[in-house]
Amino acid sequence: MKNLEKNTATNVFRSLTAAVCLAFVLLFGSSCNKDFPNTLNTNYKNDTTGINNKTRKVLYIIMDGVRGKALRALNPPVLAQIVKKSIYAYDGLTDYQTSTMTNATAWSNMITGVTSDKHKVTTENFSGNQIASFPSLFTRFRQTNPNLRSVSIAASKIFNDNLAKDATVTLNYENDDAKVKDGVIEEFKKDDAGIVVAQFHSAEVAGAASGYTDASTNYINAIKQQDTYIGEIMTALQGRKTFASEDWLVVIASNKGGVIPAIPNNPDKTVYADDTRNNFIIFYNPRFVSQFVPKPDSDKLPYSGAAPNFTGTNSAFSFAKLPNATIGNFGTGDFTFQCKIRYDGPASNYPSFISKRASFTAGVPGWVLFLEGDIFQLNMSQVGQGNTQVSGGTIRDGIWHSIAFKVWMNGSVRTVTMYKDGVKGLDKVITNVGNFDSPAPLTLGGNFISGEGGTIDLLIKEVAMFNVAIPDAAILANMRKTTIDATFPNYNNLVGYWPANEGGGSTLADLSGKAGNFTMSSTAKWKTFTDFSPNLDPTVSEATYMVVPNNVDIPFQIYTWMGVIIQPSWQLKGKSWKPNYTDVRI
Template identity: 30%
Template sequence: MKTHYILLAALTVSIFSSCKKYPNPDPVFAELVNNVVPQRKVLVISIDGLTGSELQAVAPVNIAELQKTSKYAYNTVASASDAAGWVSMTTGTSFGKHQVQSDNFERNEDPDGDPHGSIPAFRNVFDYITQYKAVKTALVSPWPNLRNYIKNTDFTPIVSTDLAAKDSAVNIISTQPALGTVFVNFRDVESAGANGGFVASNPNYKNAIVKSDEFVGNILQAVKSRKSYANENWLVIITTNHGGSNANPTNGFTIVHNPAFKPFELKKSGFNSVLFNNVTTQAIVPDDNGLYNMGANQDFTVQMQVKFANIATYQAFLSKSNDAGPNFTGWMWYQSTVGNITMCAGGNLNGAPAGRINIGSIGTVADNTWHTVTMTVKRINSTTRTMTAYVDGVVKGTPANIHDRLSISSAEPLKVGRRGVDGSTTTFSTFNSANLLIFNVALDQPTINANISLKDVTKHPNYSSLIGYWPMDEAVENTYYNKAAQGYNMSLTGTYSWVYLADNYPPGTVADPIISNISVATTTSDVAALSLYWMNINILPEFSYDGKPYLKNFEKEFLK
């Protein structure tokens, strides 16, 4: 056995000695790469009642420092009240949709609604976050009504002052490693403004702003002191439910911060318009109390500026009527053949023996440029009531006598958007609209022509007869606001989107300057959308969000 061991050893030496020798490579000292993806988290702080302009004037130290790495706005659209702002902030829906205004957080009753109908309800942001992410949530507010409204957070401490809210927020942030989203509410600024005014020159208001800013600094320090902060990626939103008071809210502000962000002021830029391009997109006056029903004798004028991108056969785009069929009642504008506009009126449901009467082939306007379309109706005598069509101030087609159509009042709402017309195709009109005006007088041609490009509607010679004026340039949420002394707002419904048209201004529009190739008008409803976006939660159509996750426009800054 000894001889065999010696032979094996000799063979081993022989094998190793026959290998070619290479020099040893230089040592390489590589740093270990941290492949941990930072966890995204959200902190929202609302300083209720803080007006954007006054925040700018005071420029408190902590918020001013945040702005250096933020997307920010000092003219966030005012909400309707304390509760309305908070419901929008947490549900992503506009006041026009959720209709919550009073401090009890109950929806306004619709006097004309079905008392047994379903009540719209919208889930809050915490509900979505905990559905899709395994994180803890918190709401810290000294307002009992808000705490009673938001009941599904993991932490909702009972506090009665802003100081206690700050301390509780600091404690939760410092001790809860699984915390994913926290909303903090301060109320003292709004209370201080009620004593001397919501202006920086009021010492009470200014001091409350500075104190709230101090609390903001305390909370931010708590975030940075978390043991896991190095592996976290926080979106910080400092905002308000509205500026000013609960009774008279004004525009607020929004600061959206992350260390990777470059500073950018969020403003509406150029012209913004809703794109009507499907069967569901519409703007209506839900209830006009008969204001826009013109009966059998009322003189009136309707004018709207429109930009068509396509030709769609028999597609209505503006109406105060039912669908155009055997029982047509009301008035309607629609695209007929080869993109021509047709206007019609009828009163079948009001006893008119004849069907609708048309003014056809008014003109082809499907050229993707703005045109001003006008309709006047004037009672001449006991047998003549004349409907006249204009395009860009020029009479088009042959005026029609609609006297024998009797009353053209309709139970249907005033509507921008599609209605059915005989022979409708499945190709929907694609158009933008602006500057819808309704007068309760019939304007003459010189007046129409002279005021197509009028930018201050109060200077119109017939302003006292204006019963509706919708510029349609809000760029946010779901309401066209009526700017006339009389009239009602219009509600946007269906699948709609605001599009940025840059310097493609309609005639008569007061032009917002082009400040950027990105147009962002901010609202309180954006807070929920930004929160879900940051938490990598897809905002689905069924969420009914009006708020915009506009950080998508800046992803090259923070997505590496």
């Protein structure tokens, strides 16, 4: 009996302690290191569908310039509690398409739900915008629910002037986050508060002045201050006299990040590594189960697809030939050749794998790339002249490589230069300034009737020829790319481009529209692959960037929460993030 009485007293003490702690949480938002309270009645049967009879409303807080990675490192106390009942990401993306990121662009993404290719906001002054064609969420709510009260309280007047014209109320407190906070708290005193947007700007000001890193005192202090303001706002929200009959979605997100010193030898070459686009996004409701959304391992994305597989021994090689043998003849002009290759075969001597030449015999014109042991070599000859040969480096290792060479005039001296995996290789002077024009067709895989030996087993992709000598810097800067598009250096100088990604059939299509298609031999087969190569930066699909919340997802999530039927004509770019609910019913 004494033990029972002792345990009962202990439990009562613990209950009282918990009650006191809960009261402090309600008052101060971050005390006792507890979650924001779940004020739901737990005496009802389970409801995991999120369906309830409460009035849905939205609080949307924007923290300009707060990098998600900096916030994660700082882990300020209020937001650290909020994420315990949230869908959240510290590697969210402001935008994965725009080349230049501005506050105005970021705001427009997160208020309209479309990216700059539609809303056309690319500068801080909103010049040339098409927001009238892709309206803000304030406009959409005025159209779909004109009785809903929407309020925008901003520390940047230009935000309200351009994005909140159709809000029921706009309040401007230029560069004064404290007054923005006070304005939100005052708004919560109104029974009909429905959509409340608050825009903080001090972290952006501090980041622009002293750096967006977690080592910048002014920047970190600004974030901490905003975290305190959010605690006060959450306390005021939960103190509404109508709170028990309301169901609030709280969205807290940064509009963008900011430039920080580059990480040396950073293997991540995707926009996930672009700190100007790195933001955080939180969708909070006290009924949500915490869901952390990590980014993919973007520094180790595989290079995947299909490629022609050329195999064979001695004269029984598989190949692909270009029917028009004049393609690749440049006379005495400059040219550049490049491709991707994975060599799986054994060490061999003298099997060709790409050629525009009929044999190795000196004086037979043309050029050939071939394997000598583990190393690829380029051998060239002009009519009546000897061979010029230059080494390109090791490629026989079962890993994808990017290789290239160019023939060019270095002053009055004709020169050939080799490249591999973003590194410039050997230069070699070509003895006579003749030409390498050959009647032999450009050939992938094995080729020669005589002089060719060994064994090949390789994949070839992204074959391209240009009728200019591309500058060294441009070649090296783009060797890691796995596709060629209009942004590629000297794109208009392509004379042939064969991605070789068909995956089946006997044709390798020329996407330049100038050279024609390769025809594969019946012995050449297709092979699919998924490889990590330290030498390549695979093109990242849009789906890869959509695995984390993007700014354009926020309007979509808000419309979904509020029961607005999203029309296809709105052309929204985002998607909805489905919450998991706690095991309670309202």
